[in-house]
Amino acid sequence: MPRKILAVCLGNICRSPAAEAVLRALLPDDEIDSAGTSNWHVGEPPHPPMIRAARARGYDLAPLRARQFASADFARFDLILAMDARNLSDIEALRPAGNTTPVRLFTDYAPDTGADQVPDPYYTGDYDGALDLIEAAARGLARQPD
Template sequence: MIKVLFVCLGNICRSPMAEAIFRKIVQQRGWEDKIFVDSAGTGDWHIGEPPHKGTREILTKKNISIEGKKARQISQSDLSNFDYIIGMDAENIGNLRRMAGAKSTGHIARLLDYVPECSQEDVPDPYFTGDFNEVYDLVSEGCHHLLNDIVAREKL
């Protein structure tokens, strides 16, 4: 099974949104038995909390379930248990690489690195910007491209 972990700062806005969107795409393609999806945050501020209200609202509007998701902090074992560790911005990637050192066996990359000719490198944090629509659009596009890349790499 291929394991994909989405990571942001607190695991209440961007990474649970990416987890939910990616899971729905995987289910639509019938690959739930081939791809496992989760999310985590680099910080511990929101452990145990549900996703941010803005994330829940936009996902509900798009008919994407986030039910039961609670924020968690990334663990050292995640870095070797997941095949793809996808950060939302440069800060997340820096934190992940520092944590991983030489121990990570997972492929660490930024989500928008998978989007060809994307004018942005980072998914902005809607916790600070308040723009959950922009984040949804970026994350959705990134998730589609990421899945296509995984399908090609893993020969699904």
């Protein structure tokens, strides 16, 4: 049965759209989406440097548009993946009472990297490093049983 997976970062212009594209490539039968915890970039395309870095690896982020995470996403998705602890905390703050949808750090699926988060390349400038972690976590998630 196809899973419904949501990747979430702060602005939905770097990490989570990249995770969406990578997960779609690895899990073509699953429904994958992305969102941001902030409303800063709603309706905007991903950040151009992330589009270029992803394109160099065969992922097309250009058609994606940012949207804000909403409490309704808990009912729509089977798994919510946060890019860092702050995103996870912001997501959990919107959890409806009684909802049990798992929210996990994306890097939980890449324990061999030693990373506890996917650093935000909007601030670090390390788009390739973020993609390395995203690809490692996506491969780890793809190995998980449904």
